[in-house]
Amino acid sequence: MARPAHIILVRHGETVGESSIRYHGRNDVVLSRKGRSQAEALKEILELDVDRVVASPLARAWQAATILRPGHPIEIEESFAEIDFGRWEGLTREEIAVLDPALFEVWQDRPLELEFPEGELKADFKRRIEAGLQRLLDLPVKSILVVAHKGVVRGIAEGLTGWALPEAIPDLGQAVVFRLQNDGTWAMEPDSAIGGDPNPGSPD
Numbered sequence: 151m152a153r154p155a156h157i158i159l160v161r162h163g164e165t166v167g168e169s170s171i172r173y174h175g176r177n178d179v180v181l182s183r184k185g186r187s188q189a190e191a192l193k194e195i196l197e198l199d200v201d202r203v204v205a206s207p208l209a210r211a212w213q214a215a216t217i218l219r220p221g222h223p224i225e226i227e228e229s230f231a232e233i234d235f236g237r238w239e240g241l242t243r244e245e246i247a248v249l250d251p252a253l254f255e256v257w258q259d260r261p262l263e264l265e266f267p268e269g270e271l272k273a274d275f276k277r278r279i280e281a282g283l284q285r286l287l288d289l290p291v292k293s294i295l296v297v298a299h300k301g302v303v304r305g306i307a308e309g310l311t312g313w314a315l316p317e318a319i320p321d322l323g324q325a326v327v328f329r330l331q332n333d334g335t336w337a338m339e340p341d342s343a344i345g346g347d348p349n350p351g352s353p354d
Contacts, residue, residue, distance in 0.1 A: 152201075152290050158200065160192065160298075175234045175266075176208070176231065185210065192218065195345060200294055204230070205230070206226075206227065206230040212297070227285065227286075232302060233269065238250075239269075275305070279306060323345050326342055326343050326344075328342075
């Protein structure tokens with residue numbers, strides 16, 4: 151039986167909620183015109199002949215998936231929703247600094263110690279990403295496209311390789327490609343961070 155050997159991870163594009171500057175986790179904001187254009191541009195430069203398409207249940211992700219693979223069935227994976235930022239949902243960094251100055255300082259100086267106030271615990275987020283990844287790896291297919299969010303893409307990538315992606319990856323509308331190696335390990339393809347905005351560093 152076939153097993154996955156090629157996984158493409160895509161982060162959705164810009165949204166009407168300004169995902170380039172605002173932290174949207176569970177806020178179900180939709181793609182903006184720019185976000186749709188980013189998906190269209192990615193479709194033109196990325197090989198997307200895959201067996202299965204999987205997306206987050208949030209609109210900005212599955213909308214991007216329909217643009218990338220029009221007419222292809224899309225499977226929704228609930229575990230691939232973005233982390234819940236709690237009372238920071240929809241805010242910019244500057245707004246967070248005003249609302250919660252003490253927590254903002256912790257976030258800047260010791261980010262691993264921070265839990266999002268009234269949000270999802272990082273350990274819970276990691277567990278559900280790992281569970282979703284295991285379901286991916288159990289699929290009887292060779293190639294999979296996953297369209298999700300920054301935190302989710304980073305979590306899946308780390309689950310595959312054991313290594314964290316560089317902080318700026320993935321940008322909005324960007325893809326990263328992974329292949330199973332002969333020794334049974336997963337590796338990111340060289341120069342496989344494809345597409346995205348020329349001004350990286352966006353929050354969600």
